[in-house]
Amino acid sequence: MSIDMSQFYQTFFEESFEGLDAMESGLLSLDVGAADIETVNTIFRAAHSIKGGSGTFGFTAVAQFTHVMETLLDEMRADTITVTTETVDLLLKSVDVLRDMLTAVQTETEIDEERTIEIQSALEALLSGESVASSSEEIVGTETPTVICWTIRFKPFDYLFKTGNDPVRIFQELSELGDFSVVCNTEDLPLFEMLDPELSYLSWSIKLDGVISKEQISEVFDWVDGDCELEIGTEDQVPEKVVANLPTVAVPVPEPLSCSDEKKIPESTPLAATPAPALVKDKPTKKSTAADQGSIRVSIDKVDALINMVGELVITQSMLGQLGEQIDDDRLEKLQDGLAQLERNTRELQESVMRIRMMPISFAFQRFPRMVRDLSNQIGKEIELRLQGESTELDKTLMEKISDPLVHLVRNSIDHGIETPNDREAAGKSRVGIVELNAFHQGGNVVIEISDDGKGIDREVITGKAIEKGLISESDILTDEQVFDLIFSPGFSTAKVVSDISGRGVGMDVVKRNIRELGGSVEIQSKKNEGSKIIIRLPLTLAILDGQLIQVGSHTYIVPLVSIIESLQVKESQVNAIAGQAEIYKLRDEYIPIVRLHNSFSVNTDVTQLTDGLIVVVEGDGQRAGLFVDDLLGQQQVVIKSLETNFRPVEGVSGATILGDGTVALILDVTGLIKLSRQERIVAA
Amino acid sequence: MEATHMTQGNIGIEINAEEDQYLTFIMAAEEYGVDILRVQEIRGWNNVTPIPNTPTYIKGVINLRGTIVPIIDLRERFGMASVEYGATTVVIVLKVIKDDAERIMGIVVDAVSDVYNIEASEIKPAPDFGGEISIEFVSGLVSVEEKMLIIIDIDRLLNSGDLKIADKVSAKS
Incomplete structure (x- = not known):
């Protein structure tokens, strides 16, 4: 078996x-x-x-x-x-x-x-x-290292096998401790017809000689603690040792053995005596997950909440079903109530199901204490790591994808941010540098902050490097924000010495790209000599996004709310056309290109005058643009469906969703759209 | 409507191990056949959501019980004159297989016709007639009840041109 x-x-x-x-x-x-x-x-x-x-x-x-x-x-x-x-x-x-x-x-x-x-x-x-x-084995606990003859009476409760334990393994472990002999007591064994093969009827008397502490023995029985009657005692008979040296010989036990006829267990080979049909289950398998990949552990609370919700849904459904059988005008109000209830149930159900995918961010954080410890030893810096908001929940997929960028950022903080203990002392700071990871929810986002109290980012060094690399020219006047943003440029590294921790400059642009791919953003704040803070904003989940519904002609599109900065009506005086082609809108002290969605998507619409429609200012991949649309409709959460499953990626479109009326609406990819309109202009020119 | 008709038709047909069943449909008075095992369902024409910057034969996408399914006008794909969609216009939802990848797509045709049992040996290779319906999409011709059926290789057809699955290597770069 x-x-x-x-x-x-x-x-x-x-x-x-x-x-x-x-x-x-x-x-x-x-x-x-x-x-x-x-x-x-x-x-x-x-x-x-x-x-x-x-x-x-x-x-x-x-x-x-x-x-x-x-x-x-x-x-x-x-x-x-x-x-x-x-x-x-x-x-x-x-x-x-x-x-x-x-x-x-x-x-x-x-x-x-x-x-x-x-x-x-x-x-x-x-x-x-x-x-x-x-x-x-010789110096455990307070026991003196003398040979002790232990007698153990082990009587498991009848459900022992259901807990997945097997006495044979216990005996094997005991036999490793010293001279071991066991006698099986079968007196509780019922008649064969009465025997339930899944129950344990046996008890055992064990003799164990050796330099063994009581703790060692009870430790062996740890697995069955509470599932058995266990007596561990000593027999201070020295002559017993002679007998006990022959472990395979059954030691006569005071109580007579009345073995029942059907099922006699050979006592002479106690270790081989497997309680025959008992090996139904095996040890540490409380549950068996069939799925081999991408499984998720869900707390019972979440599942319970889900079950409750489904229960409510069933009640609502039956209520509506009854109403539907005999519908007349008087019942209209009831029907509306029922539908409202159904809506609430559905939303709650959806939220609960989404919550199943959520895991506390501590899963991503837990690798850092070790990493920080190793790194600080390696480079001789004293660092204290502080973790906050570890219970903040995040979608599992996001968690997996954000882990590596986080590692990179923490490494950077340690390598570039925190000074050596001596430098710190000279700067009037405590020798121990602090790196802090903080996670919290803000609006529909999860915010992760990585801050250190190190030397901060030196504007001069960054701009110097950027000029050297030809990213900016000397005459450029940049805001702090723009300067810090340079760090995310590909191939940018200011570390004087390239260490194996960081400094190769292949990191930050990848970090930024990864975070962007997840629909998030990253921002740096820093003050010289006071430290820096990197702020990552991520959507709660990848499967759902908050969308702004917009209208162009007869079509409805969805713009992710995170990429919208503002929406405004166009003042004609602020529109300029460069070379009669590209339209530029002056938004306060900034010029942004206007992307006419009806042109980009070749959609017929009556609204072609800029003043008739609206401009939705969006940002994608650090670039801003004004999307020209007919009208704004409403905001709603949409479930993202892939176009690629059955079709192929479409430029300017990141996916599709299904609206309340069952029709499909496309979700716009702002970065792609900006690129698309630029290509159009090149083609047109 | 057509769907129920089809099922009833199926029951009457004897199934022979040597034979495959083909669903046929009409387009511009010609009858075309597709492997019935690839047919997921047949539905009436409903409005689609157009996809920007795609050829006109890609009508758009529909919501098929939660999945986004692209719809292709077969007349336009074959370069035939497009017609106004009418009462018999149907969408045949097909399963397209290419390199282990399975995709669901719908084709718009004038009307569905019948289901025939056709022995593999009866299918004759089509002569190279050039034109828009390149020979590569036609797996053969067969005569049934004095009519000629054009058997279409949907895996080829719906993986051609703009419908190709994006090459994984090029997609990454």
Whole structure:
């Protein structure tokens, strides 16, 4: 009766990677001051779960490696090894190795054995070097290192197998501790016809001799804690040792064994005695996710909210259904009520479903403590990382895409922003630089701020570099904003020395492009010697956008609200035509090109006089333009549908959506439109 | 209307393993056939949302139960004179397959006609007659009940010209 374990792999890997993250963050909080026993315990538990899981699934290399880690952690727990930066560093490296190993197992590639062995031996060296004795087994806890004969009575509750535990594995683990013998007690076994194969009827008496602490034994039973009756006692009979040295021989136990006839378990080979039909489920698989990629963990609250909502929807539906059966004028009001309710339900349902995709931004933030720690060690700067607003929720896809740009920006802050401790002291600042990550919701956006209290951005350096690169000319007078924007130009780097952290200048333009692709914006604020702040604004989700409906001729288009700056009526005096072709509108102290949508899209409309329609000032990719439209209709949230699924990308159009009346409306791509109108002008000229 | 008619027609037809079924439609008095397994549904003509800067034979897109589906006027694609859409004008929604990619598209035709069982061996290659309907879109000709059917290779047809799936490499650059 074997089951396909591979279906649980995905869950195991997910849980293990989560465990590794937990270990990492635990380890990082450790090196601040003395070890907090709770934190050590958390790390230990994570390691223990990974070890247990990998053992179950037969990933022995992982299990062995984790075992060494676990031993070290156990010593830390018992305070026999003190927590030093060195140990933490080593453990962090071990976490990396473990992550690599798990990834290798997951992708079925070769494990980097050299590195594994290197770290493993470093761990072992630390264990043997720092502890008094050579083996961990000998110095655990407060127990004196003498041989103790333990007797354990283990009677699992009948639902044991449903928790996914298997006594055989427990016994295997016990047998590693010392001389081990087990006797199975089958007296509770019912008649065969009464037997429920999914229940456990057996109990065991175990004898265990060796230099073992009680903690070690109860730890083995951790998985079944609360699911069994467990008695651990000692037998201080020295002569017993003689018997116990023969572990495969059944030790006579005081109580007589009345084995029932049908199901006799051979006592002489206790380890092989698998409770036959019991292997229905296996260990750490609380749930099995069939999907192998792109799965998402959703909190129960969100699912519950969704279920409630669907319940309400069903009620509304049945109410409307009843009304529909016998409709007359008196019931019209009721019908309207019902429809209003339906609308509310639908909107709430939509919001809840969207919320399922939302994850707290801490998923993106959690890699930073480690990164900042490593980096600051590497370059000799003292840095404190502050995280705020970690519970701010963001769409999963966005989260994945924003992670790398964030890493880049944080690296930049550390490398370019924060000064060396000595420079800081000279500037009258504290030696420790502060890098702060902050996330919050603002309007329909998620705002992520990366700020540091470093040296800030030096205008002069930037402009100098820009002149050198020919991006601007010396006579240009730029606002601060424009100067800082130069940083996002391709190939722009002001770092005097190119380090492996940053300075190659391939970063910032990519960062900006990535953020733009997500429909967001990025902005820099900086004051010399006070620090800089980078502000990223992102839409809450990629699937829905706030749109402004506009009308051109008989067509309705949608302009993303985020790209609209303002809408205005045209004053003829402010329109100029360059070379009789391109129309330019003077917007306060700025000249913007006018894009006539009806021309760009070849749409017939009666509104061709600029004064008859409206100008919607939009910004795309740093460029502004005035879209000339007939009229503004309304604003609404629209669900983005791809045109590419069944067709192909269309210039000037980013997608389509379905309006309330079931017709399709195109969503305009502002950047593409500006480009399109420029091409038209070139063709026309 | 036509859809229900089709289904009833299907039931009466004996299915032979050697034979494929073809849905035929009329355009300018000629009868064309497409593999029936590619036909998703047949619907009446409804207003579409035009897509700017595309050839006129691409009429626009419609909302097909939440998916955006492009609609192609087959007359215009073949360079025939376009006609006013009337009561029999229908949109045949087809599944187009190209390099593992599946797309849904609709073609506007004058009217649907019938469903025929045609043995693969009966289909004869078409002579190269030049003109707008290039031979590459025609997989063959077949005679049924004294009529000539033009069997169309929709995968080719609906992956040609402006309907081509954007080349992934060129799309990136």
